[in-house]
Amino acid sequence: MKPIVFLVPTAVLAVAVLRAAVGETTETGGRQVGDGKPVVKVFAGARLHPVSSAPVDDGVLVVEDGKIKAAGARGAVVIPEGAEVIDCRGKVIIPGLVCTHSHIGGPSGGDMSGPIQPEARVLDSIDVRATSLPRARAGGLTTVNVMPGSGHLVSGQTVYLKLREGKTIEELALRNADGGVAGGLKMANGTNSIRSAPFPGTRGKSAALVRQSFLKARDYQKKVAAAGGDAAKLPDRDLGMETMVEVLEGKRVVHHHTHRADDILSVLRLREEFGFKVVLHHVSEAWKVADEIAAAGAGCSIILLDSPGGKLEARDFDLRNGAELEKRGVVTAVHTDDPVTDSRWLLRSAALAARGGMSREKALESVTLAGARLLGLEGRTGSLEAGKDADFVVLTGEPLSVYSRVEETWVEGKKVFDLERAEDRLMAEGGRGAGDAEISTTCCFSK
Amino acid sequence: MRAIPLLFLTTAVLPAQMAVRATQLHLMTGDLKPIVNGVVLCGADGKIVKAGLASEVVIPEGWPVHEAAVVTPGLVDARSTAGMSGILNWDLRDQEQFEHSAPLQPELRAVDAFNGRDPLVQWLREFGVTTIHTGHAPGELISGQTMVLKTNVESVTKKEDVLNGFAGVAATLGSGSLKGEGKTPGTRAKSVAMLRADLIKAKAYVEKVAKAEADKKPDRDLHLEAMGAVLRREVPLIVTADRHHDIAAALRLSVEFGFRLVIDSGADVWMMAEEVKKAGVPVILHPTMARAAGDKENLTFGAAAKLQEAGIPFALQSGYEAYVPKTRVVLFEAGMAAAHGLAPEQALAACTIRAADLLGLKDRIGSLEPGKDADLALYDGDPLETTSHCIKVIIDGKVVSEVKR
Numbered sequence: 001m002k003p004i005v006f007l008v009p010t011a012v013l014a015v016a017v018l019r020a021a022v023g024e025t026t027e028t029g030g031r032q033v034g035d036g037k038p039v040v041k042v043f044a045g046a047r048l049h050p051v052s053s054a055p056v057d058d059g060v061l062v063v064e065d066g067k068i069k070a071a072g073a074r075g076a077v078v079i080p081e082g083a084e085v086i087d088c089r090g091k092v093i094i095p096g097l098v099c100t101h102s103h104i105g106g107p108s109g110g111d112m113s114g115p116i117q118p119e120a121r122v123l124d125s126i127d128v129r130a131t132s133l134p135r136a137r138a139g140g141l142t143t144v145n146v147m148p149g150s151g152h153l154v155s156g157q158t159v160y161l162k163l164r165e166g167k168t169i170e171e172l173a174l175r176n177a178d179g180g181v182a183g184g185l186k187m188a189n190g191t192n193s194i195r196s197a198p199f200p201g202t203r204g205k206s207a208a209l210v211r212q213s214f215l216k217a218r219d220y221q222k223k224v225a226a227a228g229g230d231a232a233k234l235p236d237r238d239l240g241m242e243t244m245v246e247v248l249e250g251k252r253v254v255h256h257h258t259h260r261a262d263d264i265l266s267v268l269r270l271r272e273e274f275g276f277k278v279v280l281h282h283v284s285e286a287w288k289v290a291d292e293i294a295a296a297g298a299g300c301s302i303i304l305l306d307s308p309g310g311k312l313e314a315r316d317f318d319l320r321n322g323a324e325l326e327k328r329g330v331v332t333a334v335h336t337d338d339p340v341t342d343s344r345w346l347l348r349s350a351a352l353a354a355r356g357g358m359s360r361e362k363a364l365e366s367v368t369l370a371g372a373r374l375l376g377l378e379g380r381t382g383s384l385e386a387g388k389d390a391d392f393v394v395l396t397g398e399p400l401s402v403y404s405r406v407e408e409t410w411v412e413g414k415k416v417f418d419l420e421r422a423e424d425r426l427m428a429e430g431g432r433g434a435g436d437a438e439i440s441t442t443c444c445f446s447k
Numbered sequence: 448m449r450a451i452p453l454l455f456l457t458t459a460v461l462p463a464q465m466a467v468r469a470t471q472l473h474l475m476t477g478d479l480k481p482i483v484n485g486v487v488l489c490g491a492d493g494k495i496v497k498a499g500l501a502s503e504v505v506i507p508e509g510w511p512v513h514e515a516a517v518v519t520p521g522l523v524d525a526r527s528t529a530g531m532s533g534i535l536n537w538d539l540r541d542q543e544q545f546e547h548s549a550p551l552q553p554e555l556r557a558v559d560a561f562n563g564r565d566p567l568v569q570w571l572r573e574f575g576v577t578t579i580h581t582g583h584a585p586g587e588l589i590s591g592q593t594m595v596l597k598t599n600v601e602s603v604t605k606k607e608d609v610l611n612g613f614a615g616v617a618a619t620l621g622s623g624s625l626k627g628e629g630k631t632p633g634t635r636a637k638s639v640a641m642l643r644a645d646l647i648k649a650k651a652y653v654e655k656v657a658k659a660e661a662d663k664k665p666d667r668d669l670h671l672e673a674m675g676a677v678l679r680r681e682v683p684l685i686v687t688a689d690r691h692h693d694i695a696a697a698l699r700l701s702v703e704f705g706f707r708l709v710i711d712s713g714a715d716v717w718m719m720a721e722e723v724k725k726a727g728v729p730v731i732l733h734p735t736m737a738r739a740a741g742d743k744e745n746l747t748f749g750a751a752a753k754l755q756e757a758g759i760p761f762a763l764q765s766g767y768e769a770y771v772p773k774t775r776v777v778l779f780e781a782g783m784a785a786a787h788g789l790a791p792e793q794a795l796a797a798c799t800i801r802a803a804d805l806l807g808l809k810d811r812i813g814s815l816e817p818g819k820d821a822d823l824a825l826y827d828g829d830p831l832e833t834t835s836h837c838i839k840v841i842i843d844g845k846v847v848s849e850v851k852r
Contacts, residue, residue, distance in 0.1 A: 135739075307570050309534030309773030315566070319852075339738055340771055348783075351833035360834075402782045402833045429787060432718075435744030 096142025096391030098371030109148020109156025120156030323357030521577025521822030555591030575824030649674030752788030
C-alpha cells in the first residue's frame with residue numbers, strides 16, 4: 001500500500017495522520033491490522049549500534065507508531081505482546097544516517113544577480129522525484145540538509161528533509177516548533193564566491209559585503225522592535241532581511257562553506273562580531289586551526305575526499321581532519337556534498353575518517369548523532385533511543401566495512417528502501433535509470 | 448668527509464637487498480589466491496629474486512626485513528591523468544591534460560608535459576600505486592598520447608624513466624568531446640566522420656612513407672605519424688566511450704581500420720558484453736564510484752563483476768577528475784568493486800597483474816615473481832577495506848614511502 005499523503009505542515013499532526021494510515025493498511029510484514037491499534041515491530045537479534053551508548057550484540061529494537069519504543073540488549077528490553085518480530089540475526093542496525101551537507105534533488109538558491117541572497121529558499125527548487133533521493137535512501141540516509149551551492153557569499157536558505165516517501169517537498173520538509181520550515185542559511189567564503197562583478201573579487205571585499213549585510217539586518221531588526229507590534233510602524237517586509245534577522249537571533253544556523261585556514265578564521269571572526277550560530281562546512285584545513293575551532297565552540301561538518309586538490313583552497317585537505325577535531329572535542333559530522341560524493345558512500349566517508357585516525361565510534365557518530373546535533377535535530381533522530389523517530393538502517397555487516405551493504409532503510413517506522421525490491425536494488429547498485437541525465441551544475445562542481 | 452655522500456648513495460639512491468615478509472602475501476600469480484606467511488626477496492638490482500612461502504624462501508642473513516600484515520605487488524593504475532592534471536586545477540598553470548585549440552591532436556606527447564613532482568603523484572604513491580598509465584585526458588576527440596611510468600619518477604629525462612613513453616592515443620566519443628557554439632565536433636556523427644577522415648589521411652601517409660624511396664620521403668608530420676602508429680597497431684587507440692552507441696561506434700571504427708582498440712570508461716559496457724567480448728576488446732573500466740551522471744548515468748557498481756563473468760579482459764582505473772577530489776585512488780575503486788560482486792582477488796588483479804597485462808607490461812610489473820621489478824605495497828590489513836592503511840611502498844627495491852595512509 002502506498003503511504004497516505006499528508007499535507008498538514010506540523011510534524012505532530014503528520015504523525016497523527018501517519019498513525020491513522022498505519023491502522024488501515026497491510027504492512028510489509030504481512031500482518032493484517034484492522035483493529036486500529038498501532039503496529040508494533042520488533043527487530044530482534046541484530047548487533048545494535050545505538051551510537052548514544054555502547055553497541056550491543058543480540059539487540060532488540062522496538063518500533064511503534066513511527067517512534068523507537070525501546071532499544072537495547074535482549075532481556076533488557078520488553079517485547080510487547082502481539083508485536084511483529086522480525087528476525088535480524090546476523091544483521092547490524094545503526095541509526096538512520098544524517099547528511100549535513102547535500103545537493104540532492106537539484107536544489108538552487110540565489111541567481112547570478114548578486115552575491116547575497118538570503119531570501120532564496122531551496123525549498124522552492126527541489127525535485128523530490130529526482131533519482132538522487134532514492135539513491136540517498138539506498139545509502140541509508142534518513143535526514144538530509146539540502147543546501148544551495150557555494151557560489152555566493154549568501155546563497156539562500158537550506159532545508160532539513162526526512163527522506164520519507166512523498167511527492168511534494170512539504171511531505172519531506174521538517175518543521176520547527178513554530179511551524180516554519182526547518183533549515184539554515186548557506187554562506188560561503190574563499191574562491192567559490194569570488195567572481196566577476198557584482199560578486200566580490202577578493203576575500204577582503206567578501207567579508208566587507210557580509211558585514212555590511214549583517215549591519216543592515218541589525219538596523220532592520222531594530223526597526224521591527226521599535227514598531228512594537230504596530231503594523232503601521234513596521235518597515236516594509238524584506239524577505240532577505242527577515243532571514244538575516246533570524247540568523248542574528250539564533251533561530252537559523254549558518255552553514256558556512258569554508259576551506260582554507262584563514263577563511264575558517266574569517267568565519268569565526270564574523271561570528272564573534274555578530275554572534276550567530278555557525279557550522280563550519282568542508283573545513284579542508286581544519287587540522288591547521290583545530291585549536292581555534294575548538295576554542296570558538298563551533299561545530300564542523302567535514303568532507304572526506306579521496307585526494308586533496310581540485311582548487312588551491314583544498315590543496316592541503318587531509319584525511320586527519322576528523323581525528324584532529326575529535327581530539328579537541330569538536331562536534332564533527334561527516335557529509336557527502338552529494339554529488340561531490342554520492343550519498344551512497346556516506347558510510348564509506350565515515351570509514352575514510354576512521355582511516356584518517358578518527359575513532360570508529362566517533363566516525364559512526366559523525367554520520368548520525370553528530371549530524372543531528374549540528375542540525376538541532378538530536379531530540380528526534382541520530383541515535384537508537386526510546387522516544388526518537390524510528391529512523392534506522394539494517395546493514396549486512398559492520399558499518400565501516402566496505403563489504404557491508406545497506407539492506408533496509410526506515411524512516412519514522414516506514415521502510416523506504418529494501419534491497420530485495422528490484423526498483424530499490426537499481427538505486428543501490430546503479431544501472432539504467434538510476435543516474436542523472438545531466439551532470440550537476442551546482443557550484444562549482446562541473447567544469 | 449667522503450663517507451657521507453657514499454652513505455647517502457647507498458641508502459637513498461641505490462636499491463638495497465631487502466626482504467619483505469607478510470602474513471598474507473598476494474603474489475598475484477596462478478589462481479591469484481594469497482599465500483599465508485610469505486616472503487619476497489628483493490635484489491640489489493631492484494628486481495625480485497625470490498617470492499613464496501616463508502618456509503621455502505630463506506632470508507639471507509643481514510638483509511633488512513620489512514614486515515606487514517598484507518603485501519601486494521605495487522598497484523598499477525590502468526588510466527590516470529596524474530602528473531598532467533595538477534592538484535591546483537589552474538588552467539595554463541598545472542592543467543596539461545587538455546589542449547583545446549583543436550579537436551584532433553595525437554601529436555601531443557605525455558612525456559613533454561608530465562610533472563612527477565605534483566603532489567597528486569606523491570599522494571597516489573603513498574597509497575601503494577607504483578605505476579600509472581597517464582597522459583592526455585578524455586575530453587577531446589583526440590586529446591593526445593599517453594604513457595606508462597613509475598610514480599617515483601619526478602621528471603622524464605631519459606628513456607629508462609618510463610616503462611612506455613608512448614602507450615596509446617587517447618580519443619573520446621560521446622558528449623565528453625562534443626562542443627557547442629558552432630565549434631566542431633558538435634554531434635556524434637560528426638565526431639566519427641572526423642575520426643574516419645583523419646585515419647584515412649593517416650593511412651595514405653603511412654602508405655606513402657612505406658613506398659617512397661629513402662630520399663623522397665614526404666615531409667614529416669607528427670600528427671600523421673602518431674595516427675600511423677595506431678594504424679600499424681604499434682599502440683592502441685584508447686577510446687573513452689560510455690554510451691552504448693559510442694562504444695558501438697568505437698567497435699565499428701576498429702573493424703574498418705584494423706587498429707587495436709581499448710575501451711576506456713565504458714559505463715554501458717555491461718549492456719553489450721557479448722559484442723565487446725566477441726570483438727576481443729579489453730576495457731579500462733570507469734572508477735567504481737564514478738558519478739552516475741551524463742554519459743555515465745547508467746553505470747553500475749557491479750560492472751566489474753559483470754565483465755569478469757563475461758570473460759572480458761579489464762582493468763580498473765582512477766580516471767580523470769575535473770574538480771574535487773582531483774584524483775581518485777584505484778585501490779578504493781577496487782575495494783568498492785569487491786563490495787559489489789567481484790571476488791577480492793579479482794579486484795586486486797584488476798589493479799595489479801590484469802592492469803599490467805592490459806598495458807603490455809605483465810613481464811615486468813603486476814605480480815611478485817623472480818625477475819620482475821621489486822614494486823611492493825605493504826598494508827596493515829585487508830587492502831580493499833576502507834579503514835586499512837598502506838604503510839610502506841617499495842619501487843624498484845627502494846622504499847619510496849613510509850607514510851601511514
